Amino acid sequence: MSVESEYKRWEEAVLKPAITKNAERKKEFSTPSAIPVPDIQIPQPSDYEEQLGFPGEFPFTRGVQPNMYRGRFWTMRQYAGYASAEESNKRYRYLLQQGQTGLSVAFDLPTQIGYDADHPMALGEVGKVGVSISSMKDMESLFNEIPLDQVSTSMTINAPASILLAMYIAVARKQGVASNALRGTIQNDILKEYVARGTYIFPPAPSMRLITDVFEFCTREVPKWNTISISGYHIREAGSTAVQEVAFTLANGIAYVQAALKAGMEIDSFASQLSFFFNAHNNFLEEVAKFRAARRMWARIMRERFGAKDPKSWQLRFHTQTAGSTLTAQQPENNVVRVTLQALAAVMGGTQSLHTNSMDEALWLPTEKSVRVALRTQQIIAYESGVADTVDPLAGSYMIEYLTDEIEKRATDYITKIDDMGGALSAIEAGYMQNEIQEAAYQYQRALETKDATLVGVNAFQVNEKLEMDRLKVDPSIEANQKKRLAELRAKRDAGKVSELLTNLEKAAHGTDSLMPLFVECVANDITLGEITGVLRQVWGEYHAPSWG
Helix, strand or coil: CCHHHHHHHHHHHHHHHHHHHCCCCCCCCECCCCCECCCCCCCCCCCHHHHCCCCCCCCCCCCCCCCHHHCCCCEEEEEECCECHHHHHHHHHHHHHCCCCEEEEEECHHHHCCCCCCCHHHCCCCCCCCECCCCHHHHHHHCCCCCCCCCEEEEECCCCHHHHHHHHHHHHHHHCCCHHHCEEEECCCCHHHHHHHCCCCCCHHHHHHHHHHHHHHHHHHCCCEECEEEECHHHHHCCCCHHHHHHHHHHHHHHHHHHHHHCCCCHHHHHHHEEEEEEECCCHHHHHHHHHHHHHHHHHHHHHHCCCCCHHHHCCCEEEEECHHHCCCCCCCHHHHHHHHHHHHHHHCCCCEEECCCCCCCCCCCCHHHHHHHHHHHHHHHHHCCHHHCCCCCCCCHHHHHHHHHHHHHHHHHHHHHHHCCCHHHHHHCCHHHHHHHHHHHHHHHHHHHCCCCCECCCECCCCCCCCCCCCCCCCHHHHHHHHHHHHHHHHCCHHHHHHHHHHHHHHHHCCCCCHHHHHHHHHCCCCHHHHHHHHHHHHCCCCCCCCC
């Protein structure tokens, strides 16, 4: 008897009578992406080699390394940065002492949008949601006593990413570390800023030029560096579903590849330096399947759409961060459980590096204790759970493979529609991605309000509580100190050299040559982030988001 006929027999003889006796909790079960969840999933006909294959081989559904975490664990990062460079440096060294294996830099809002700490637009925001970096001197302080040839550093910076990378390279050179020894990632993903996050500066065309300049420069000078982290994380934080997260992220990835090819680069010269950044949410099975689907889709896109020949060009390597949008101010200790589930999904899905959020981040910047608990969560999964001892623990799960196929199919439909619109940039300019995300966010909020979805401690199982937790406070004198340091820097530097370089920068911005070498020279001569972006703003203008009807 076939599996299908056995299933029908079981459904009629066993399942339906059981449901009649004990009604199910819901009329219909589905994932947050509206994928129907069957009562059980039976084997489906499939081409094993085409759909799964083996780890480390096309289509990489089961992982990008042949032995995954049996060789070494994922890189354990904790996204950190606040107040001054000196304060953040203390936090980095503390985390490294606690067993963290990579650094992840959070920048304050003025830095993210290219303003120095003494600019009027920075008033009241210096050091509040990340570290304040205005000059190479700040970057030196940030990495004081941290040898840059021995750590992997991720920097969450987008519009001015090329300038912050230039500072990092200049600091490394001052340490005596060659550029080709540096390892890490810059986010450098401007398209998702237009879609979901909003920390853009320049219009799309010059912004894409800066990105391809980084691609070209790092291919030659910084070959171990990931030149972009194409981010679904912020798309998901804005309210998208898992399917939309995959679809819109890969659509943006396609746009970056096309821009690099248009700039004259060869696909296999830069593709292996592309990386991705995904969110990990609470629906464990859907999240694991999401990572697998994204990996398989990107492998096919790179090999079949772009004709990449190098297997490294087919590999989707990604960092994961647990979901900030799922953290609750109510009963914050519950967030430890949420983060654990999300981190486990990322590991079971084959992530290359991971950040775990702290329990108090819905309230304020995390304390050292809560950061330590978040890091220990990763370490317990790695060293105690056993899930890292086999290469692909969930392969062959009928439910996982069903969800992987469904996510791939639905995300591919989105990408086809975006292609028909002229690509990711056209879809963004038309407001298509933004509207899809907003609708998904609305539907989720509506489900919470009607209690069709449960958020423990928020719309169910509430308690009256008085929070008694330590709080990290940013000293307001940070801003005044940063302004003072900038004034001293400008007074001591070579004014003639600064003027010459800024003139050269203005000319170069009108041209087409790569700006990266000039950025490195500018920051090494103490020209500030805001001064560099100021010149570029004058030449290129600023982007203002349109209103969609």
